Amino acid sequence: MVDEEPIRVLHILGSLQRGGTESVVFNNYRAIDRSKVQFDIAIDDSSMCGIPKSITDLGCKVYRIPPYTRLPKYIFAIRRICKQGNYKIIHSHMNAVSVFSLCAAWLAGVPVRIAHSHTTAGKGKGEFIRNTLKYLLRPFSRVFANRYFACSEYAARWLFGNRVVDKGRVFVLNNAINTEKFAYDQHVRDEQRRNLGLDDKFVVGHVGRFSPQKNHFFLLEAFNALYKVRNDAVLLLIGGLGSAGGGIEEALRKRIDELGISDQVIFLGAREDISELYQAMDVFTLPSLYEGLGMACIEAQCSGLPCVLSDRVPKTARINKNVKFLPLEESCENWAKALAKSKGERKDYSKRVAEAGYDIDAVTKELEAAYIQYSMSADRDTA
Structure with missing residues (x-):
């Protein structure tokens, strides 16, 4: 047969x-x-x-x-x-x-x-x-x-x-997602932070292609406000070029230079090891102008990260308790406060994310x- x-x-x-x-x-x-x-x-x-x-x-x-x-x-x-x-x-x-x-x-x-x-x-x-x-x-x-x-x-x-x-x-x-792959791992966290030179830093992470939807310029201003009150803060930007090509990244780098925070912002580009890079972060943020769901915040929650999301991200994306939604109309200073106050026990949340249907x-x-x-x-x- x-x-x-x-x-x-x-x-x-x-x-x-x-x-x-x-x-x-x-x-x-x-x-x-x-x-x-x-x-x-x-x-x-x-x-x-x-x-x-x-x-x-x-x-x-x-x-x-x-x-x-x-x-x-x-x-x-x-x-x-x-x-x-x-x-x-x-x-x-x-x-x-x-x-x-x-x-x-x-x-x-x-x-x-x-x-x-x-x-x-x-x-x-x-x-x-x-x-x-x-x-x-x-x-x-x-x-x-x-x-x-x-x-x-x-x-x-x-x-x-x-x-x-x-x-x-x-x-x-x-x-x-592969929930086991994105589960929190202290060994991977230590290794990634050491490799990136982030051992003593407060790491704000963002995953998203460079397109207007992801609202990178607002993110940059919010991070700058955070850096004024936490000089150990570092911003990790992970993602490839979007529909706008390299124009957004180029303009972002120019704005970073104007703000004088070039040493605090790390561009990592499109990566295949994103599951490991989440481990290095202390808080994840997604200030998008709109989202159908926001897959990155599901991945981030699986790794136990507290998340600060725009109110344009669907509320169904919230799985863990340490997820905060903020209006984009809020000031950058208020976003900075939310990022600074974000905390949570880093542990394996893969089972919870799986039970939520992901x-x-x-x-x-x-x-x-x-x-x-x-x-x-x-x-x-x-x-």
């Missing part, structure tokens, strides 16, 4: 930036039973980074396609891939822009078309065009999709609307079951 081929699901990621969405897809792929479900991925040919070898080694096919800004070529490329690959399921992670990729899948006759909401939208400086496009396309989010996913109820309601959510038609798939093995089993069910229903419909 010949074993059945795994279901191949085509994931649309757009421009690869090593952000939270990519991490979610990669985490799910590593954990899923690949004898039953295989992922293939389409990314923009202008992506600033490629798919990690650890992913392609697992059997993932990678397609490079024109960005959606070249719309006719974009739709043609996805339609061709769908037809040639004979995909039953396409899973688009492009939020409101998924209308375009799912239109291509519909034209190709793909029976299961998933729109996945990973974020919301804001009104921050620097993202006017991006957010305007989101708001314009949001009413069309369900035109070509016939399955709806979201990383949180908040993100689901923003993209798909209250009626669809209240009818139970949205599958909320938590942005799960364990990768449990979540991936749910995703696997959904794909299998969708594939079977597609087979029945075409029989």
